[in-house]
Amino acid sequence: MSLSADVLIIGGGLSGTMLAVQLLRLPGQRKILIIEPRAELGRGEAYSAVELGHTLNGNAARMSVDPDNPDDLTQWLTGHIAAGGWPESAEQNVPVSELFPPRGLFGVYVQQRLAEARAIGAQHGSSVEHICAEVTDLVSATDSVRLSLSDGQTLHGAYAVLATGMFPAARTPQKASSGLNAAALDPWDVTAMRLLDPQSAVLIIGSGLTMVDAVVSLEQAGHRGPIKVFSRHGLLPHVRRQPPAWVDFLAADHNLRTPRQLLRELRRQCQIASAQGIDWQAPLDTVRVHIARLWSQASDVQRRQFVRHVRPWWESHHHRSPPLSAQLLERLHGAGRLTIDAASFKRLEPSPEGGIGIRIRRRGESETRVVMGAALINSSGIEYDWRRVARPLPQQLLARGLVQPGPLALGIAAAADGSVRDAEGHASRRLFAMGPPLRGMWWESTAVTDVALQAKALAARLVSHG
Ligand SMILES: Cc1cc2nc3c(=O)[nH]c(=O)nc-3n(C[C@H](O)[C@H](O)[C@H](O)COP(=O)(O)OP(=O)(O)OC[C@H]3O[C@@H](n4cnc5c(N)ncnc54)[C@H](O)[C@@H]3O)c2cc1C
Structure with missing residues (x-):
C-alpha cells in the first residue's frame, strides 16, 4: 500500500x-x-x-506551545480547572500561571x-x-x-x-551498558516499583531530572527504604523558583563568546544579584535565549570546553526541579533516606542473594567498590x-x-x-x-x-x- x-x-x-x-x-x-x-x-x-x-519542570507561564501567546497554557489550564479538571491543583495554592501541571x-x-x-x-x-x-x-x-x-x-x-x-540511553543497548539496561527498572514505572519490598534499598545511576521523577515514582509506589544515587559529579538539580526579571546582560555585550568569559560574567552578575538580595536564578534565566547563538558561534574546541567543564553545572542549575518534587527530595535527604555520591558506574556485579550489585568508583578515589540494592534505576540520560x-x-x-x-x-x-x-x-x-x-x-x-x-x-x- x-x-x-x-x-x-x-x-x-x-x-x-x-x-x-x-x-x-x-x-x-x-x-x-x-x-x-x-x-x-x-x-x-x-x-x-x-x-x-x-510534573512539568517549569510553571504554566513558561510552557506555552504558542510562541505568539505566552499565556496560552495558563488560559487553557484556567478553563480546564474551571470545568472540574485537575482538582488537585488547589493543593498548590498559587495562581494558575504559577502551577506546575x-x-x-x-x-x-x-x-x-x-x-x-x-x-x-x-x-x-x-x-x-x-x-x-x-x-x-x-x-x-x-x-x-x-x-x-x-x-x-x-x-x-x-x-x-x-x-x-x-533516544533514552536506558533504552539504547550499548556494549558497555546493555546488561545495565536489561537489569534496570523504568524510572516512570510505578506499577513495577510496587512489586519491590518497600524497605529495600534502591540504587539510581544519574542525578538529573529523570532521577527526580524516579524518586517521585518510588514514593508513589510506597517505597520507604534507602535510595542511593550515584552520578559523576554528585550534583542534584536546584529547585525552580520564580525570580524577578534581571537585565539581559548578554544582549548588551556580544563580545562574551567563550564558555570561560560567559561563566565569569555570569558569576559576576549572580554576585551583584545576591548582594541586592535577588535570587541567582534571575541572572541565570536571562542566558537561556542566547544559548543557541553562543553555541552555534562557538568553535568545536569551545563547545568541548563547555561540555567538559560547564555542562554538569549548567544541567543542575538550569534544568531545575519542580518545587513539589524538590521538596520530596529534600525531605528524603534530610531524613537520611536519600544519599547522593559523586561516583562513576563501572559495571554490574553478580548478586548471589538476589537483588543487584553495581561496581562504582567514587570521585577522587582509585579503588572501586561494590554497592548492593534490591533494584536499580538507570537515569543516566539521553543518547x-x-x-x-x-x-x-x-x-x-x-x-x-x-x-x-x-x-x-x-x-x-x-x-x-x-x-x-x-x-x-x-x-x-x-x-x-x-x-x-x-x-x-x-x-x-x-x-x-x-x-x-x-x-x-x-x-x-x-x-x-x-
Ligand atoms: C521525561 C521527560 C520529561 C520532560 N519534561 C520536560 C518539561 O517539563 N519541560 C520541558 O520544556 N521539556 C521537558 N522535556 C523535554 C521534552 O523532550 C520535550 O518537551 C519534548 O518532549 C520533545 O518532543 P519531541 O516530539 O521532539 O520528542 P519526543 O517526545 O521524544 O517524541 C518523539 C516521538 O518520535 C517517535 N519516533 C521516534 N523514531 C521514530 C520513527 N523512526 N518512526 C516514527 N516515530 C518515531 C517516538 O515514538 C516519539 O513519540 C522532558 C523530556 C522527558 C523525556
Whole structure:
C-alpha cells in the first residue's frame, strides 16, 4: 500500500504535533501524515506520564506551545480547572500561571490544540492523519521522499521532517551498558516499583531530572527504604523558583563568546544579584535565549570546553526541579533516606542473594567498590549520538549518507532552517529536522519553548517552498 502527502512528519511527540498544528493554521491546502508508533499524538515519552507527581519542570507561564501567546497554557489550564479538571491543583495554592501541571495533562493540552488546528485546517482543505507505525527507512529523490514503515507500508511526500525526539540511553543497548539496561527498572514505572519490598534499598545511576521523577515514582509506589544515587559529579538539580526579571546582560555585550568569559560574567552578575538580595536564578534565566547563538558561534574546541567543564553545572542549575518534587527530595535527604555520591558506574556485579550489585568508583578515589540494592534505576540520560542508537531509521539514514553527525556527534547536522545536511555537507531540499535531533546545532533544542519556536519557523519554511 502506498500513500502520498505534502509533508511527512516522522514522530508524533510534541515536536511533530506542534509542526502539524502550525502547518494546519497556515493558509493553503495540504495533506500531512504523522507517522508515530504510539497510540496517541502529542505525548511522546515526556507527556505520556500518568502520575500526577510527574510534573512539568517549569510553571504554566513558561510552557506555552504558542510562541505568539505566552499565556496560552495558563488560559487553557484556567478553563480546564474551571470545568472540574485537575482538582488537585488547589493543593498548590498559587495562581494558575504559577502551577506546575502534570505532564500527562500537558499532553491533553497539546492534543486539544491539535484538534482546534485540525478544524481550522479543514476550512481550507488541509488535513492531518496519524499513521501508527515506525519509519524504518527513508530514500530522498530530487522532488520527493519515500518512507518505508514497520507495517510494510510505503509513503511518499514532497517533504519529510525528522521529529524523532530523544533516544533514552536506558533504552539504547550499548556494549558497555546493555546488561545495565536489561537489569534496570523504568524510572516512570510505578506499577513495577510496587512489586519491590518497600524497605529495600534502591540504587539510581544519574542525578538529573529523570532521577527526580524516579524518586517521585518510588514514593508513589510506597517505597520507604534507602535510595542511593550515584552520578559523576554528585550534583542534584536546584529547585525552580520564580525570580524577578534581571537585565539581559548578554544582549548588551556580544563580545562574551567563550564558555570561560560567559561563566565569569555570569558569576559576576549572580554576585551583584545576591548582594541586592535577588535570587541567582534571575541572572541565570536571562542566558537561556542566547544559548543557541553562543553555541552555534562557538568553535568545536569551545563547545568541548563547555561540555567538559560547564555542562554538569549548567544541567543542575538550569534544568531545575519542580518545587513539589524538590521538596520530596529534600525531605528524603534530610531524613537520611536519600544519599547522593559523586561516583562513576563501572559495571554490574553478580548478586548471589538476589537483588543487584553495581561496581562504582567514587570521585577522587582509585579503588572501586561494590554497592548492593534490591533494584536499580538507570537515569543516566539521553543518547544523542545517532551512531549509537540501535533503531532502524537512524542507522539507515547514516548508512545511506542522508545525514551526518552534528557538532560533537550530538544529533545530526543541519542548516539554520532545519534542512538536514548529508554526508557531503549539502543541505537537503526535502529532508528537515527539528527538536532534539538538532542538539548539536543549538545545544538547547528540546524544551517546550524551543520546540514551539522551531515548529512555527519550520512550518513557514515548508509552506514558502510548497
Ligand atoms: C521525561 C521527560 C520529561 C520532560 N519534561 C520536560 C518539561 O517539563 N519541560 C520541558 O520544556 N521539556 C521537558 N522535556 C523535554 C521534552 O523532550 C520535550 O518537551 C519534548 O518532549 C520533545 O518532543 P519531541 O516530539 O521532539 O520528542 P519526543 O517526545 O521524544 O517524541 C518523539 C516521538 O518520535 C517517535 N519516533 C521516534 N523514531 C521514530 C520513527 N523512526 N518512526 C516514527 N516515530 C518515531 C517516538 O515514538 C516519539 O513519540 C522532558 C523530556 C522527558 C523525556
